[in-house]
Amino acid sequence: MKKMKKLLAAALSLAMLAGLCACGGTTETEAPASEAPVSEAPVSEAPQTDTPETEAPAALSGTVNTDGSTSMADVMAAFQESFGDIQPDVTVNYSGTGSGSGITNVLAGTVDIGLSSRALTDEEKAEGAVENIVALDGVAIVVNPENTVTNLTLEQIAQIYTGEITNWSELGGADAPIAVIGRDAASGTRGAFEEIVGVEDACVYTNEYESTGEVIGSVAGNPNAIGYASLSAVDDSVVAVQVNGVAPSEATVADGTYAIQRPFVMVTVEGTELSEAAQAFLDWAMSADAADEVEAAGCVSPNA
């Protein structure tokens, strides 16, 4: 019996250890630098014959650490993969810690490039932060599929979020109270939404969540709910309403007709020289070459 218990304990602890190792690998996504597909052999073997527009003919190596907005996870994943094909020896690390901490970290010099899903404030610019817009992201206003209200003006949205309109019947919908769903106070999406709609610090939320997924889930499960989320995060479980008669889409964000949109920013520090690898990554991300990746991630490229 005792022997069996010992064996069991050993097996259990081994299993736990294995579990820990598996978990450790998922905290930070790394660019698959060495996984350049065989079909693109010329690219990885002889960078001199690289795609015409790439600015760096020489193969670079090194690590680029980026840190910040969780909203930029999809964009960064696409960037990592494609840049890994162009510069196989450069590893781009991304950790999603939030726009605020991304800007703080790049100013403190602990990462190469900070990521922010909102425009920089004057305060941050005064500290030396430089704004490089790599993508535009629409913030969609989402309601439950059962809701009959499908078109709102920016003013109506503001009135809903400040608590002036509290019943869907005032907007031509069912006679039901409105559940106003939003993100936590430190969220970049919330910052972007409140700034664009003009309801900063004036919102009366019914519920607040700490991630976009929870907002979508909450709206999908509550017929009374209205929420906001990155356009790229909207799925079939909710309906994105028209704002001022314009439905949110990549086209309407790019041409500026959709009102609620925000920039995705790569933050650098004025006067601080980036490593060659980091500079090459930033230049590439800002070039038209990266537009496909931006679009693949559900955003709109300003550089296309």
Next chain:
Amino acid sequence: MNEQSLHNSPEEAVEKTSRRKGKAGARPLESVMQLIFFICGFIAIAFVLVITIYLIISGLPAIREIGLVDFLFGTEWASTAEDPKFGILPMILTSIYGTAGAIVIGVPIGFLMAVFLSKVAPRRLANVIRPVVDLLAGIPSIVYGLVGLMVLVPFIRETFNTAAGESLLAAIVVLAIMILPSIISVSETALNAVPKEYEEASLALGATDIETYFRVSAPAAKSGIAAAVVLGVGRAIGEAMAIMMVAGNVANMPDLLSSVRFLTTGIAVELAYSSGLQRQALFSIGLVLFLFIMCINVILNVFLKRDKEG
């Protein structure tokens, strides 16, 4: 063979322990092991100390900047506003109300369940129910939250016709269920420890079974049951994940049917994206929560000590 050597080892150990003082130097393995035990024991204490010191160091600056009274008794929390407000009274009250609510619902159920398991239920039935209760203790808190979100929240929304079902009430119900297992198992242990003679004497004097359970067994086990309640309080006040999913997380003054923010969820909801004074204030909330839990632990120890002595 192995079985035997295993049996022998404890006696050997005892022998060695008794000779330890005199011959420590002569047995290098002994002193090495002793050092390892010492280090391991020290690590646990070191963690507590480091966490305490870290919380105090990182929690105090914000309190100093905001002002203790404004921080503890301010009724408005707007951490990223133009003119930020850092009043955590809504969260403190929510944590207290939520925990009290969970205790009011959970303790009677848990206590009666413990009486049932310990005294009333046939042994065979109790042996089936007990593992089920243990299983309840093992369910991850996020699963409680998920079930609360899928079942409880829509139910509250439709029953009370509110905009959203996420509310203090939902959190209280989830917490009440979550603290059941610890209340049941600690109370049951206390009830089992009541000497049989007490109950037999009571029955011999003509008291009914029920009278005996409530007038004799329960009072005799009262410090153990009190410890169960305090343990429940500790679990309820420290829970974050489950109630984050069902409480709505807006820092309103607590109201049964409105969205509320607990001390724990206050930290969890904002930490990821916070910066500057806001982040420091979150650490200060952590410090307040830590003090709450310290007090609860002290109370728990008092009860347990009294249990041992009495």
